[in-house]
Amino acid sequence: MSPRVQVYIIAVLLALIGAGLTAYKHFELGFPLLPGEYRTVWTIEAKVGFVAEGGPVKAALTLPREQRNMEILGETFSSSGFGFYIARENDDYRAFWSRRLAKGSQSLFYQLDVYQRPGAPLAQPLDLSTQVQKPFLGAREQEAVRLAIYALVEQAREHSSDVESFTTQLLIELNNKDNQDRNLIFRHYADSSLVDVALLILATANIPAHRIRGLYLEDDRRRLAPEDLLEANDGKRWIVFEPTTGMPGVPENFFIWQRGGKSLLDLEGGHNSQVTFSVIANDVPSRDVSMRSTSRDGEALVDFSIYSLPIEQQSIFKLILLVPVGALVVVLLRVFVGLRTSGTFMxxxxxxxxxxxxxxxxxxxxILILILGLWVRFYLSRLNLLLVSRIAAVVVTVVIIMAAISVISYKLGIEQALTVTFFPMIILAWTIERMSIVWEEDSPYEVVVQAGGSLLVAILAWWVMTNRYVEHWTFNFPELLLLLLALILVVGNYTGYRFSELMRFRPLVK
Incomplete structure (x- = not known):
């Protein structure tokens, strides 16, 4: 196999790996391809309020779990003066606050950040591993109410073919105020909600069902009471229903706080307890959302990457990762255009x-350091110094010039000139030595050509490296460096004419 074929095979493999990792980070981990993208993160705060009776107090609040369409990015608790712990038992996830002595009005807070995944399967039912105890119709009910309930069950069965359509028809009839059976049931259960009555009737029809508590994510909402959905089991899956419309599926922007199980809040040693919610929307950079999400999941591609470094090192690598982009610009301009520079990657x-x-x-x-350095170098050449001593003397001279420029600019109030220290003095010293040799061996014209070519390439590289898209891609998708490497390998196989050579031999062609 020829070296040229090997280069192309390696380049294709590198390009596929780089493009594949980039696509995975974008589509699976959610990293944005374009800078400036924002996502909406909902901050939900639950406030537990009650009046303590002066003795021991213990409060237990059911906490939300991970959902298909909603991702919990972080959670915080506020429990001043209270002990706090979280207990996980089976499918229950509860926060407990406790205190030996407490009296008077008390407030406890739980706050979480939620991100709604785009394109999530909202219409699909959520999994539930435990069996929910079914409510039942008591024997004390009035005969008329019992007959009304059985009538609604038979009516829903007549117009349905399975549990899903049965539940939909039942909820439609429970919302129909012209239905006499429905009105009789609600008059008897005057203190019960629509979901309570639906659960009772579904139990009569021998259909397991339970309540879902949650809230709609709407910006700047305060003191919200939890809203109820209905979830029924058809023998194979749990199906969520919106009680006022009867439509299956989780409503858009609905955050499920609790599915069945125990009560939302349990309190010992107090009274007048209530749970209220507040919701606010925050626009957060997409990269921050992806970072918080992947850090919770322990994603290896992110956990063992530049993102795991301290912030100080990350800022250094943010600049270092731009070097391959500048190297690609140098390769393209030297191979295809034929620009001459002082040094390959200076x-x-x-x-x-x-x-x-x-x-x-x-x-x-x-330009100032270069001119002064060349003048000093020409003077040193008359002293017949050895090469090492001459270069070292130029280095010392460059440092003195840089220090002098910084001091003079500071006194004159020119703050931008204080950044002269970012210039690599060793490279400057070697550039001055190289250009002085070119001056002596070739001509001043060649020095101007190489210096001008170096500045032109540096300006073009600076323009590309400071592009906001390039900065975003190199830092957030360092896997794209494999694509750059593949492109550089392919360009390295080019043996045709350069643009400058075509201009040079144009008279010969004519």
Whole structure:
């Protein structure tokens, strides 16, 4: 197999790996492809209020669990003066507050951040592993009420074919105020809600069902009481119903707080207890949402990546990851255009310095140091020093020039010139030495050509490296560096004419 074929095979493999990892992070982990994308994160606060009676107090609040269409990003608890712990038993997830002595009005808070996944299967039922105890129709009910309940059951069965359609028909009739059987039942159960009555009738029809408590996510809502949905079992799955319409499926923007099980709040040693909710929407950068989500799941692609480093190191790598982009610009301009530069990748280092100093300031500082350094180098050449001593003397001179520029700019109030320290002084010293040799061996014209080419390439590299899309992709999708590597390998196989050579030989072609 020829080296050229091997290069293409390696390039294709690198490109596939890089593109595959990028697609996985975007579609599966939710990392945004474009900068500036935001997502709505809902902050829900539950307030438990009660009046303590002066003795021991214990409060237990049922907490929400993970759901298909909603993801809990974080949760916090506020329990000043109370002991606190969380207990998980079977499918119950409850927070407990306790205190030895408490008297008077008390308030406890639980807050969580929720993100609604886009395109989630809202219409599909949620899983429930435990069996729910069915309510039953007591023997003390009036005969007329019993007959009305059986009439509604028979009416719903007549117009349905399975549990789902039966429950839908039943809820439609329970919302029909012209139905006399329905009115009789609600007059007898005047203190019961629509879901309470529906549960009673479903139990009569031997259909397991339970209540779902939750709330609709709407911005800037306060002191909300939990709202109820109905969930019935058809023998194979649990199906959620909206009680006022009878439509199956979880309503959009509905956050399920509790499914069946125990009561929402249990209180010992107090009275007048209630749970109210407040909801507010926050626009959060998409990357932050993905980071919080993957950190909870322990995603290996994120856990063993640059994101696991401290913030200080992350900021350093944010700049380092731009170096391959600048290297690609140098490769393209040198291979296809034929620009001559002083050193192979010295323009990339200049571009990094321009990022920190701003372009115009960096150009002025670079040209000034270069001119002064060349003048000192020409003087040192007359002293017949050894190469190592001459370069070391140039390094010391460059440091003195950089210090002098910083002090003078500070006194003059030019703050941008203080960033002269970002220039790599060793590279500057070697560039000055190299250009002085080119001056002596070739001509001043060649020095101007190489210096101009270096500055042009550095400016183009700076322009690409400071692009907000490039900065976003290199930091959030470092896997794309494999694509850059593949492209550089392919470009390395190019053996055709450069653009500058075509311009050079144009008269010969004519």
């Amino acid at each position: 323009p990339v280092l200049l571009a990094i310095a321009f990022i920190e100093t701003q372009l115009l300031t960096g150009l002025a500082i670079f």
